[in-house]
Amino acid sequence: MNELNQVVFANIDEQEPWTIDSYIASGGYEAWKNILNNKDDSHKPENIIEIIQESGLRGRGGAGFPTGLKWSFMPTADTQKYIVCNSDESEPGTCHDRDILKLNPHALIEGIAIAGYAIGATIGYNYVRGEFMDECYPPIENALKEAYQHGLLGKDINNSGIDFDLYNFIGAGAYICGEETGLLESLEGKQGKPRFKPPFPANFGLYGQPTTVNNTQTLASVPMIIKNGSKWFKTFGTEKSPGTIIFSVSGHINNPGNYELPLGVPFNKLIEYSGGILNGKKLKAVIPGGSSTKVLPAHIIKDCTMDYESLQGAGSALGTAAVVVIAEGTCMVNLLKRISRFYFAESCGQCTPCREGTGWLYRILDRITNGNGKESDLELLVDVANRIEGNTICAFGDASAWPVQSFIEHYHEEFEYMVKHKGKTKAA
């Protein structure tokens, strides 16, 4: 059985899957239309939330928070609520939302509409990453127009009494706007600086109103789950990590790209799907869930299955399922420096540990690679990272600390070697 592309990308091999005709021909918008027609009583908002809760769908944006549970946090009070789709996909290594926006935009629109209906939001915003301006914004904007033309969105849609308006919004290119409250600030026209929580968006979100923010892939998974039921969704994946997830495989791999596979797929199988390690080299390490997650050496990752529990058990996380494959011969010091450079550049600068700490981390790594490292630097790096971790307003601080902690934990001798040998790498 071909395990690939069962849920989000189920219709991806159709001709022009991004057109509304193609999407409808392959069963798209059925779930939404059922809700609009209210064929039976099984489509009340609370039922929708229940189905999603039963399905075990977890947020695909990185944190893996149960989606149905998040929806259930929305207050029932009759006030303006918002559903916001986080298409600000910026985690290094991650590129599945890009393909959804490009290839299957209607699944996303349908998912946002259903989610909006379930949580009582009549307005939705799709916050699209600024860098997607040319590549992804036109297709999603076009799809949105099509959906309106087909009478699937708007006020009192098809005389159903349901209102739902959706807007695409293009960001200005900041990693931090992928943090849900930073995103909300940016959407309100302010600097993308994360808010401190509590209050969470469900209580104080966009313009201070109850808001749910979900990731693109999460929302694009919703229509199929509503259409086929939670049991069907649970036939994929493992008991604790049901469903499929799109792995964005990159790095030293023969066929880098997006692979939608059931959760729990063995790591080796994922590598097989991706055509094996580049140039037949030996695997050295893997960053399994985007650059923020902790690196796992080959001997640990090779026995892992690709799901939330297994990777957590191995000391890392599934994150965004952006699998960065690192082959033998890669200098881990230089790689970490590159990652730290990213966090240094992307810190919003709002809170002290992250603003001051990320630059410190990067500069120490920079001097190590330039041959000016000191013996005490390795201890200092870990200590600075530890002092950032857990002390910041948002998870960015942790994301900048974890790579440093894990790289030095697993590859201490490479760092030591470079300090001793004035910038010479041990890996080559």
Added chain:
Amino acid sequence: MTDNEVKITIDGVVYSVDKNKMLIEITDELGIYIPRFCYHEKLSIAANCRMCLVEVENSNNTLPACATPVSDGMVVNTQSTSSKTAQESTMEFLLINHPLDCPICDQGGECELQDLAYSYGKNNSRFDLLKQTKPNDDLGPLVSTDMTRCIMCTRCVRFGSEVAGIQELGTIGRGESSTISTFVEQTVDHELSGNIIDLCPVGALNNKPYRYTDRTWELDQIKSISPHDCVGTNIYMHVKNNKIKRIVPLQNDSINESWIADRDRFGFDGIYSSDRLDGPLIRTNGDLVKASHEDSIKLINEHISSLVNSNSQDKIAALVSPSISLNEQFLLANYLSLQGVKNIDHRIHQIDFTGDTLDPLFPHLNINLSDIQNMKTILVIGSDLRKETPLIAHWVKRAADKGSSIHFIDNSIREYHFPISDYIMTDNDSITENIGMLVKAAFSISDSSIPNHIEDNLSRLPEPTRTHKQIALSLCNNDETLLINGLLARSHPDFALIRSYINILSELSSSRIGELSHGANAVGAYITGCIPHRSQLAEPSEQGLNALQIASSNHDLLILYGLESKDCLYETNLVESIKSSKTVIAFSYFEDEVFNKYADIIIPINTTYESKGSFINLTGTLQEFNNEMMHPHDYLSNEKFLSDLINISGTSLPSFEDFLKQLIPFIQESINNPNYINELPIEITETEPLNALNEFNMYNLDPILRRSKPLQSTKESLGDN
């Protein structure tokens, strides 16, 4: 424990605390110190400095006490290793890019970063890389910038957006390059902008005129009251060698919170102006010649007694500044009234005196200033409120922020940084008419018939428009409403009629009235009898000449106390009067061109920054100050001079203490039962068409402000708006 309370454990002790508060508010109340930089009780929570991180059991991470609501069963350990490590980590991060230039930093000695570094910092640094520097913006003449010292707590930014209402400073850039800056090279011009100096926990924003003058630990702190408006702003004067070095706020939550206006902070500079008088001057053979105090007192007494002896007291007139202390007013008013002089007034900004008989006992507001924020509707009539009384504008903004409807009737559109419900902009002449139309609208809403004595007058006015009706409705339908009668209205040629309308409107809508007054102590001037139509404590008296009449006629003896002709709304009249009066005695702080030419006796006096006394602010609060140590050595205190004058005149010195005993109940009674007379002025005379005040320069209100160099360098003064 009430429903509003929860039980929390802090450092092993269980407390019942208000469940609606943040942890840091609770620990502050309990006297348990948690370090902080970005938190400020008067500003919103930012939680960005991370200095107040504390260990809360069952939480994965340490939590910022400023942004963590207390909850039942919460266990907080403020002294645990985890709390200490988090706080020390933050301190280390804050210091790595801080220049540590404390020896040349004005903030040194009163720096929150420096203070906390002693407890939470290390003795040596692990940071051996290059520190950052940041560019400095020119924020104007009042606030200096050393942005490399900035720790990005954003207190100044939040002050702008929340208190001032205009975000003159913001954060730009991100990450390490984040910096506080203005919007494209603007200066900081808000009338409360100096408060960011106090808010800044480090030396990034400092007092520019004070820069590099003294170290803070060498300064003494003296409580005082700002003399530049009727608010009675509480201040601390920081003093060295009997000289004021700078002024900072003294928190008083019912008057000025933690804020002072820029003129309260920088105005004092004027008293050190080089044209300060250094001794009495007597005109001899056409020239002003230095004289002793004794000789001057004798000479003044001679002038006065000769007129008194010839029963020509009506040839004596006195104009008094509305900003002198109660004690001076008391002595001066008593002295003149004992001599039988009736012509005394302080209302040098008023043109229309036809409503004198309808005057309240003194102009006032009968609630605390902080209560303004609880008014549901506020109508501001004829006022450049932000410039007239910056702190009252602040309280009105607070009301607006809480959702109250704020309305204006004014002769110009002025910029307010809060939502305004209605703004009737009209020419100066039509202000009166528009208030009359409001009265009409209020009559029809309240369904009461218009009394005969005003029917005629109202019937001549146009019918109210929708806006008038809206404002009247908002006033009549809400419980807590306030009519603010501004300084422009007070200077209006139809002031008496405007005030009668306001009184009637207040009765119809059960609104309170807040009558702003010029200077720091107009209330005192009314009560001590520095007015021609009443004597002390509002006792009836024989009518004397009012300020306009005094300034528009010549006298055998004209006394000017604490004012210059520039302070007077009818400056040209007054100059003419000074020229043509036989003898002119000027009690003045400074040399003045007009006095130099025409005054016969010039007596140097102390400002209230340098003397002992009290002011009564517009809410009737008597506030004392004792700044005597500041007065220049060769000056006699003003009180002593006036007392000597009374003694030499042969009359007995009235007791100020006895007066004070009567004063407090008198104020209480008047405040509790304000008597707003709903009559119209008896005769509505056509006053001379004098130039009514349209422009209000907030740094040209008195001789001191006019000489304050920092204030005179602002955009407000240079007219470069």
